[in-house]
Amino acid sequence: MTNLPLEWALLLLPVAYLVGWFMSKRKNKKARRQLRFSNDYFQGLNYLLNDEQDKALDVFLKLVEIDWETIDTSLALGAIFRRKGEIDKSIKLHQNLLARPSLPVEYKSRVLLELGRDYLLAGWLDRAEGLFNEVLKDEVYSQEALEHLMAIYQQEQEWQNAINVARRFKKDGKQDFRPVIAQFYCELSEQAHAHGDSKEAEALATQALSADENCVRASIILGNIALERGRYKKAIRFYQQVEYQDADLFPLVIDKLKVCYGNQSNLKSLITYLKNVQRNHPLISLLPALTDLINEVYEKDAALAYLSENMLQQPSLDGMKKVLDLKAPSDDCPESYLPDVVNQMLLQKPDYICKHCGYSANTLYWLCPSCQTWSGMKPRHHI
Numbered sequence: 001m002t003n004l005p006l007e008w009a010l011l012l013l014p015v016a017y018l019v020g021w022f023m024s025k026r027k028n029k030k031a032r033r034q035l036r037f038s039n040d041y042f043q044g045l046n047y048l049l050n051d052e053q054d055k056a057l058d059v060f061l062k063l064v065e066i067d068w069e070t071i072d073t074s075l076a077l078g079a080i081f082r083r084k085g086e087i088d089k090s091i092k093l094h095q096n097l098l099a100r101p102s103l104p105v106e107y108k109s110r111v112l113l114e115l116g117r118d119y120l121l122a123g124w125l126d127r128a129e130g131l132f133n134e135v136l137k138d139e140v141y142s143q144e145a146l147e148h149l150m151a152i153y154q155q156e157q158e159w160q161n162a163i164n165v166a167r168r169f170k171k172d173g174k175q176d177f178r179p180v181i182a183q184f185y186c187e188l189s190e191q192a193h194a195h196g197d198s199k200e201a202e203a204l205a206t207q208a209l210s211a212d213e214n215c216v217r218a219s220i221i222l223g224n225i226a227l228e229r230g231r232y233k234k235a236i237r238f239y240q241q242v243e244y245q246d247a248d249l250f251p252l253v254i255d256k257l258k259v260c261y262g263n264q265s266n267l268k269s270l271i272t273y274l275k276n277v278q279r280n281h282p283l284i285s286l287l288p289a290l291t292d293l294i295n296e297v298y299e300k301d302a303a304l305a306y307l308s309e310n311m312l313q314q315p316s317l318d319g320m321k322k323v324l325d326l327k328a329p330s331d332d333c334p335e336s337y338l339p340d341v342v343n344q345m346l347l348q349k350p351d352y353i354c355k356h357c358g359y360s361a362n363t364l365y366w367l368c369p370s371c372q373t374w375s376g377m378k379p380r381h382h383i
C-alpha cells in the first residue's frame with residue numbers, strides 16, 4: 001500500500017468504507033439469524049417438554065434447514081417417537097429429512113439407518129432390507145447396517161443371505177461370527193435333510209464344522225447321517241467330538257451312542273467310555289444314563305452298587321428316581337408313593353435352560369426364543 005500513489009489511496013477509501021459497512025451489516029444479520037435460531041430452538045425444546053411433539057417436530061424440521069448440525073436433535077426426536085411406538089411420526093420425520101435436496105451427503109446414511117429401524121419396527125422387512133443395503137456403501141455405518149440385515153435374514157430364515165452378511169463383518173470386531181455362521185449352515189443342512197437330500201445335508205454340516213470346529217450341532221447332524229447309513233464307527237466318531245466341543249451338551253448324544261454301540265454289540269465299551277467322560281467332566285451328570293446301561297448290560301445289583309458309589313458325589317433327583325425305580329417299593333410298603341413324588345418333582349423341572357437369559361423349555365432350541373442367542377440352551381444338570 002505504501003508504494004501506491006496518493007490518489008489511488010484516496011480512491012480506495014470509499015471502497016474500504018463500503019466493505020466495512022457491508023461486513024457490519026452481515027455481522028448484524030448473522031447475529032439476528034442466530035438469535036432467531038436460538039429462540040426457535042428453545043421454543044422447540046419447550047414443545048418437547050410440554051409433550052407437544054408434533055409442534056416440536058415442525059420447529060426442528062425448519063431449524064435443520066438453517067443449520068444441518070442440529071440434525072442430532074431431529075434424530076433424537078425420531079428415536080423418542082420410535083420408543084413411544086409412534087412409528088408413523090418417526091417415519092414421517094426421517095422421510096422428510098431424506099427428501100430434502102440440501103441434506104448433506106455425510107448425514108444421508110445416518111438418516112437411512114434410522115428410517116430402516118422404523119421400517120423394521122413397523123414389520124416392513126423388505127423396505128428395511130433395501131435401506132440397510134444402501135447404508136452398506138458407507139463404511140462408517142456399515143457394521144450397524146450389517147447387524148440389522150443379519151437380524152432380518154435370521155427372522156426370515158434366509159440362511160444363505162445371513163451367511164453372506166455375517167462374512168462381511170470386520171474380522172477385528174468385538175463379536176466372533178464363526179459360531180453363528182456355523183449355525184446358519186446347520187439350518188441349511190437340516191432343510192436339505194428334511195427334503196431327503198442327505199448328501200447336500202452332509203456337505204453343509206461339514207461347512208458348518210469348517211466355519212466353527214466346536215459346532216456341536218454340526219457334529220450331531222453328521223453323526224445322525226452316518227447312523228442312518230449304518231456307518232456306526234463313523235457316527236461314533238462324530239458323537240464323541242461333542243465331549244471336546246461343549247461337554248455341557250454331551251447328554252444330547254448318549255442315546256445315539258447307545259444305538260451305535262448296541263448295533264456293534266459293544267455296550268460294555270460304551271460303559272467304560274462314559275465313565276471316562278464322567279471323570280473328565282465332573283460337572284455334567286451321566287449318572288442316570290450310566291445306571292440304565294449297567295442295569296441293561298450287567299444286572300440290577302451292579303446298577304444299584306454303581307448308584308451307591310456315586311450318588312453322594314453327584315446328588316440329583318434323576319439319580320434318586322433311578323434308585324427308586326430299581327428298588328421298586330412294593331404297593332403295601334408305606335413309602336410306595338415316593339417314586340411318584342420324585343416323578344412329580346422332575347416333571348416340574350424343564351429339560352433345557354438358556355445359560356444367557358434363563359429361558360427354560362422341554363425342547364432344545366438352538367436359537368433361544370427369548371434372548372435370540374445361538375447355542376445358549378443346555379440340558380439341565382444336577383437338579
Ligand SMILES: [Zn+2]
Nearest residue numbers: 354357368371
Ligand atoms: Zn436365552
